[in-house]
Amino acid sequence: MNWFLSLPMNFSRVRFLGLSFSLLLIVLALFGLFSRGLNLGIDFTGGFITEFSTSQPVSQENMQRLLEKQIGEKFLLTASEEKTNWTVRQPDDANTSISKNWLAELSEEAELTRDQIQVSALDSDYIGTQIGAELINQGGLAMMAALIIIMLYLSARFEWRFALGAILALFHDVIIILGLFAWSQLEFNLTVLASLLAIIGYSLNDSIIVADRVRELMRFNKNNSLSDLINSAIKSTLTRTLITSGTTIATISAVWWLAGKPLEGFSVALFSGILVGTLSSICISATFPQVVGLNIDCYRLDPENDEEKTINY
Amino acid sequence: MPVLLFGKGGSYVRDFKMKTNNFKTFSAAQSRPPFTRYSKWQYIVIFISIIFLLINALPNIFQEQTTLVVSGKSEEIEMVSASELRSLLSVKGFAVDTIHSNKDASRILLNSDRQSSVAQQYLAQALGEGYSVESIVEDTTPEWLKKLGAKPIKLGLDLSGGVLFILNVDSEQAFSERISFIEQSIKSSLRKHKVRGVRVTTNNHGTITLHHSPQVRLFDITSEIKKQFPFLVLNKTKENQTAIDYPEVERKKFHQEIMHQSLTVMRGRIDELGITEAVTQRQGADKIRIELPGVKDPEEARRIIGATASLDFYPVKSHGKKVFETPDGEKVFVEPIAIFSGKHIKDAHAGRDEMGIPLVNLVLDSQGGDKMLTFSSQNIGQPMATVFSEYYQNAQGETNKLNRVISVATIQTQLGSRFSITNLSSTQEAQELALLLRAGSLSAPITFVKQKVISATLGESNIDNGLAALALGVGFTLLFMALWYRRLGIVANCALLLNLICLLGLMSLLPGAVLTLPGIAGFVLTVGMAVDTNVLIFERIKEEKKRGRSLPLAVEYGYKNALTTIFDANITTLITAFILYSIGYGPVKGFAVTLGLGIITSMFTGVFISRALTNLFYVEFNGNSKRAGASS
Numbered sequence: 001m002n003w004f005l006s007l008p009m010n011f012s013r014v015r016f017l018g019l020s021f022s023l024l025l026i027v028l029a030l031f032g033l034f035s036r037g038l039n040l041g042i043d044f045t046g047g048f049i050t051e052f053s054t055s056q057p058v059s060q061e062n063m064q065r066l067l068e069k070q071i072g073e074k075f076l077l078t079a080s081e082e083k084t085n086w087t088v089r090q091p092d093d094a095n096t097s098i099s100k101n102w103l104a105e106l107s108e109e110a111e112l113t114r115d116q117i118q119v120s121a122l123d124s125d126y127i128g129t130q131i132g133a134e135l136i137n138q139g140g141l142a143m144m145a146a147l148i149i150i151m152l153y154l155s156a157r158f159e160w161r162f163a164l165g166a167i168l169a170l171f172h173d174v175i176i177i178l179g180l181f182a183w184s185q186l187e188f189n190l191t192v193l194a195s196l197l198a199i200i201g202y203s204l205n206d207s208i209i210v211a212d213r214v215r216e217l218m219r220f221n222k223n224n225s226l227s228d229l230i231n232s233a234i235k236s237t238l239t240r241t242l243i244t245s246g247t248t249i250a251t252i253s254a255v256w257w258l259a260g261k262p263l264e265g266f267s268v269a270l271f272s273g274i275l276v277g278t279l280s281s282i283c284i285s286a287t288f289p290q291v292v293g294l295n296i297d298c299y300r301l302d303p304e305n306d307e308e309k310t311i312n313y
Numbered sequence: 314m315p316v317l318l319f320g321k322g323g324s325y326v327r328d329f330k331m332k333t334n335n336f337k338t339f340s341a342a343q344s345r346p347p348f349t350r351y352s353k354w355q356y357i358v359i360f361i362s363i364i365f366l367l368i369n370a371l372p373n374i375f376q377e378q379t380t381l382v383v384s385g386k387s388e389e390i391e392m393v394s395a396s397e398l399r400s401l402l403s404v405k406g407f408a409v410d411t412i413h414s415n416k417d418a419s420r421i422l423l424n425s426d427r428q429s430s431v432a433q434q435y436l437a438q439a440l441g442e443g444y445s446v447e448s449i450v451e452d453t454t455p456e457w458l459k460k461l462g463a464k465p466i467k468l469g470l471d472l473s474g475g476v477l478f479i480l481n482v483d484s485e486q487a488f489s490e491r492i493s494f495i496e497q498s499i500k501s502s503l504r505k506h507k508v509r510g511v512r513v514t515t516n517n518h519g520t521i522t523l524h525h526s527p528q529v530r531l532f533d534i535t536s537e538i539k540k541q542f543p544f545l546v547l548n549k550t551k552e553n554q555t556a557i558d559y560p561e562v563e564r565k566k567f568h569q570e571i572m573h574q575s576l577t578v579m580r581g582r583i584d585e586l587g588i589t590e591a592v593t594q595r596q597g598a599d600k601i602r603i604e605l606p607g608v609k610d611p612e613e614a615r616r617i618i619g620a621t622a623s624l625d626f627y628p629v630k631s632h633g634k635k636v637f638e639t640p641d642g643e644k645v646f647v648e649p650i651a652i653f654s655g656k657h658i659k660d661a662h663a664g665r666d667e668m669g670i671p672l673v674n675l676v677l678d679s680q681g682g683d684k685m686l687t688f689s690s691q692n693i694g695q696p697m698a699t700v701f702s703e704y705y706q707n708a709q710g711e712t713n714k715l716n717r718v719i720s721v722a723t724i725q726t727q728l729g730s731r732f733s734i735t736n737l738s739s740t741q742e743a744q745e746l747a748l749l750l751r752a753g754s755l756s757a758p759i760t761f762v763k764q765k766v767i768s769a770t771l772g773e774s775n776i777d778n779g780l781a782a783l784a785l786g787v788g789f790t791l792l793f794m795a796l797w798y799r800r801l802g803i804v805a806n807c808a809l810l811l812n813l814i815c816l817l818g819l820m821s822l823l824p825g826a827v828l829t830l831p832g833i834a835g836f837v838l839t840v841g842m843a844v845d846t847n848v849l850i851f852e853r854i855k856e857e858k859k860r861g862r863s864l865p866l867a868v869e870y871g872y873k874n875a876l877t878t879i880f881d882a883n884i885t886t887l888i889t890a891f892i893l894y895s896i897g898y899g900p901v902k903g904f905a906v907t908l909g910l911g912i913i914t915s916m917f918t919g920v921f922i923s924r925a926l927t928n929l930f931y932v933e934f935n936g937n938s939k940r941a942g943a944s945s
Contacts, residue, residue: 056434056435081474204885216874258779260778262471
């Protein structure tokens with residue numbers, strides 16, 4: 001990281017450029033969210049459930065492939081233990097409900113007729129969502145409660161400007177991921193929701209680590225400007241940020257690459273979440289307190305009386 | 314300044330040991346903290362906790378094994394040879410692990426356990442009528458491990474399937490009960506206003522009719538009905554008849570409400586069972602679809618889920634309109650309208666009274682508490698009956714309601730929102746009653762339509778690839794850490810692997826934890842984030858070393874300075890996890906468990922254990938090698 005540390009101090013400009021870039025991303029994300037909306041998965045929307053049986057067992061992979069030919073990719077397949085009873089869940093939208101007779105077409109599929117496998121329909125029904133209205137309310141409440149408590153904790157431990165910066169960075173990350181899902185129209189399901197929660201944890205972690213270093217530098221500051229302090233805080237935590245983000249992203253890339261379709265949304269959300277999380281920890285949570293007028297002396301310790309003077313810089 | 318004494322070279326490690334023995338005597342006068350060294354008991358604590366969690370994590374490597382047993386249905390039928398079976402199976406692409414054949418039966422073990430049910434069907438078909446193919450599920454966990462009570466983590470619907478229940482909600486029954494409740498209210502209002510000569514009837518469509526002579530003034534009654542049930546439509550159909558209709562729109566609304574309530578109650582009950590990754594959905598107009606992962610005993614789940622219980626408290630009269638029976642067959646007469654019902658119950662817990670007799674402590678919401686307070690203050694010394702009602706299905710499949718008087722107790726004092734149902738026969742009864750009451754009482758009877766075992770939603774190759782990806786990710790992280798930090802990296806990797814074991818052990822300890830593929834990915838991510846703890850510390854140590862501090866001091870300050878950061882970051886995440894857990898549901902709750910436990914174990918391994926390891930292998934080793942002149 002030496003090349004980076006030796007860069008001149010115009011790093012502040014990079015930070016503020018980053019902040020504007022972040023704002024631009026948020027606007028883009030919000031635009032996508034409002035204009036296109038999320039492509040909600042069947043967990044959230046409810047839809048149709050169709051049960052059918054096959055006269056002989058078929059492997060789950062084959063059935064999945066055969067069904068994709070008929071009804072596209074937006075469905076969830078479950079099999080009974082013997083692989084002869086099948087349940088297909090489809091979201092309730094125009095695209096998929098058009099070909100209602102897909103079951104008949106499925107039974108004429110060459111692969112099945114070759115093995116003389118008969119397909120017979122059992123049951124068809126409408127299903128409601130997995131997530132009740134009370135859950136959405138509860139979830140919203142949980143989020144609000146979490147944000148308020150985190151805000152209070154960080155205000156007590158740091159300063160309200162840092163707390164606000166960390167929370168803003170968190171919103172930034174979540175909004176951008178939601179925007180990404182709106183623009184790409186990737187399915188937003190419960191798994192993606194879980195990864196969004198993981199991103200929240202990650203984003204907070206990143207923000208706090210940078211803020212913590214800024215505070216520490218401010219404590220023992222002699223005559224540097226706030227900008228310089230924040231820059232050197234970011235620089236000294238940069239190796240850590242890159243290593244942690246790097247190893248995590250490596251793991252996620254492996255999942256994205258190998259696990260394929262079922263975990264696609266999950267890995268996309270986490271991959272981009274960690275990228276924007278790293279960006280926001282530098283450009284928002286470290287820069288925002290400066291924008292709203294952080295006082296350079298607010299953590300300053302009196303060097304004469306404090307025991308920690310030995311950690312001098 | 315004694316620390317300066319072992320600033321450079323020399324045998325500072327030995328010196329240091331000597332000094333730390335006098336730790337107390339000089340530390341007060343010291344401005345710099347002396348090097349922290351763990352005492353024996355701390356190593357013992359670390360060792361014991363790791364062993365404990367390792368034992369709990371261990372059962373996860375022993376998978377269940379399904380053996381297919383092929384045998385002839387009668388003695389005359391000749392046994393199929395092992396090679397025949399093998400070729401039969403390999404034609405269809407089943408990889409066979411072992412086949413043991415004797416003259417009675419062949420035992421087949423497939424490479425992949427998940428294929429066994431398909432293979433079973435195929436074999437039964439291929440061999441024909443004369444043979445029976447059975448599958449035996451064997452737990453491969455060694456006996457000693459089972460005796461210690463260790464169990465593997467349950468796998469989610471996507472990885473190993475589970476049990477599917479489809480329930481039918483009988484909203485018609487609930488509706489007719491609603492009508493009869495309205496009828497009772499009208500009758501009691503007639504009595505209250507001392508209006509005589511009015512007959513109340515109800516037809517099949519839920520229309521209540523008041524038959525009365527034309528001169529009876531019904532104004533008080535109708536206005537009270539309108540006040541109590543504003544949605545009812547009152548019509549004077551004839552001079553001596555008033556019809557009270559339940560409008561169709563309202564009826565539909567009632568149906569929706571019942572479905573909604575049933576779903577909420579079901580979710581509550583599944584939560585009570587401690588299953589986090591269940592799927593609960595409404596299916597069709599009046600069915601509920603429930604998929605439970607990792608349930609070994611469907612009957613148990615069925616009993617808790619399927620019970621439609623409600624609790625009502627009635628004033629006892631010497632000759633009332635309603636009659637209930639106690640378990641002994643005694644008749645109890647009560648007022649037709651209950652004081653309050655089970656929906657006002659906020660909390661219920663089983664306990665024991667001073668005599669050791671089981672009881673259930675109840676906490677009511679404010680509305681129920683008010684009702685109880687008003688009633689009990691006016692009726693001190695009067696008996697009150699607690700009636701427990703349950704729906705059940707008889708052999709013909711008809712739904713019946715069973716009422717049972719749990720207790721008739723005299724109201725001793727004014728009761729508020731907290732009181733107990735005493736004199737229960739057993740602790741188990743008290744616990745089940747508390748569970749049912751807590752999980753909510755259902756007003757509509759629920760019956761089972763379907764129950765079947767379902768297989769994993771993810772295909773076999775998806776699962777294998779997902780697991781391979783995670784292994785690759787962890788492998789890469791381990792390799793990177795080892796290369797980047799060298800010896801400290803080994804320390805970090807040990808801490809990381811121990812973290813993995815600890816987390817797995819803790820998760821296995823929790824009865825409700827269910828692991829799904831995203832859950833495993835989250836699990837690995839938490840482990841990845843645990844690297845962060847060590848990276849923070851090691852980067853600090855590097856910084857301190859660059860400032861020219863000696864190795865033990867750099868380690869000391871590295872850990873000390875990184876600790877506040879680690880603490881702040883982890884506490885915040887822990888808050889998030891805790892709130893998500895307490896308010897969230899299903900997958901969110903499951904995620905919160907993994908996250909929260911992951912933070913705790915990563916703090917334990919990343920700070921506590923890695924410090925011990927650093928002391929043992931890094932500081933001491935470096936010190937020793939320096940002394941020997943091997944290190945630069």
